Amino acid sequence: xxxxxxxxxxxxxxxxxxxxxxxxxxxxxxxxxxxxxxxxxxxxxxxxxxxxxxxxxxxxxxxxxxxxxxxxxxxxxxxxxxxxxxxxxxxxxxxxxxxxxxxxxxxxxxxxxxxxxxxxxxxxxxxxxxxxxxxxxxxxxxxxxxxxxxxxxxxxxxxxxxxxxxxxxxxxxxxxxxxxxxxxxxxxxxxxxxxxxxxxxxxxxxxxxxxxxxxxxxxxxxxxxxxxxxxxxxxxxxxxxxxx
Numbered sequence: 001x002x003x004x005x006x007x008x009x010x011x012x013x014x015x016x017x018x019x020x021x022x023x024x025x026x027x028x029x030x031x032x033x034x035x036x037x038x039x040x041x042x043x044x045x046x047x048x049x050x051x052x053x054x055x056x057x058x059x060x061x062x063x064x065x066x067x068x069x070x071x072x073x074x075x076x077x078x079x080x081x082x083x084x085x086x087x088x089x090x091x092x093x094x095x096x097x098x099x100x101x102x103x104x105x106x107x108x109x110x111x112x113x114x115x116x117x118x119x120x121x122x123x124x125x126x127x128x129x130x131x132x133x134x135x136x137x138x139x140x141x142x143x144x145x146x147x148x149x150x151x152x153x154x155x156x157x158x159x160x161x162x163x164x165x166x167x168x169x170x171x172x173x174x175x176x177x178x179x180x181x182x183x184x185x186x187x188x189x190x191x192x193x194x195x196x197x198x199x200x201x202x203x204x205x206x207x208x209x210x211x212x213x214x215x216x217x218x219x220x221x222x223x224x225x226x227x228x229x230x231x232x233x234x235x236x237x238x239x240x241x242x243x244x
Contacts, residue, residue: 004223006170008144012239013228014169016190017112017140024127024142032122039101039125050119056106060099061087101128112139112163113146169195173227178214189236 008019029035032049036042042055061083067076084103088096105128109120128134147163169192172180181195188194200207233239 004174006144006147008141009239010170011140011144012236014166014191015140017143018138019140021138022136024137024139026126028123032125035125036122039129040105041098049122051122053110053118053120056102056120059102097131100131104128112143165192168197174224175218176224177218177222
């Protein structure tokens with residue numbers, strides 16, 4: 001019958017992350033205290049490698065930023081991006097570099113490579129010291145490895161692990177009978193930008209139980225093995241190498 005797992009092409013098309021380039025690897029420090037204080041200018045406990053999430057958000061002015069009344073999700077995100085760009089453009093270069101590293105640590109540690117708890121690990125800081133090289137790393141390949149590691153460590157019956165929006169859109173494309181979100185922006189790339197998820201008012205445990213049952217009994221013939229046949233490659237330079 002074969003098997004289906006997320007691939008590098010899925011990561012590239014859904015998230016837009018680079019999947020080929022410099023390896024996301026390096027020496028793991030026993031403690032990131034000195035490095036964090038130098039590159040982030042934030043207080044970190046001695047012998048610690050963790051930065052409080054709230055401290056990171058406050059340093060970027062994001063802790064108390066919320067949606068305005070009547071503001072859509074797209075409008076809210078566009079406003080945040082606009083404000084952030086304006087602030088970075090007006091700052092002197094050393095402060096702009098500092099804020100960019102803070103944002104990247106928050107983005108990598110709380111979204112793409114999230115771990116449990118309310119703190120952010122500094123393990124990627126050595127790769128962020130030279131900001132000119134950050135875009136050369138294959139973050140998408142590291143992200144896929146992290147997804148597999150999280151899924152294998154999760155409790156199969158009561159929880160899921162990993163970056164949930166990626167898994168959600170992957171299911172939209174491959175497992176149509178499970179249901180989809182709202183396709184509000186067709187044609188956008190990366191593909192994750194096209195969908196808005198639908199709110200489910202059921203208890204999370206009930207949602208997971210129903211989802212597990214649906215996956216266990218999913219008809220083999222209803223699976224979509226090649227969801228990208230009608231997709232182009234524009235704006236996604238990694239696709240030729242990412243295809244299996």
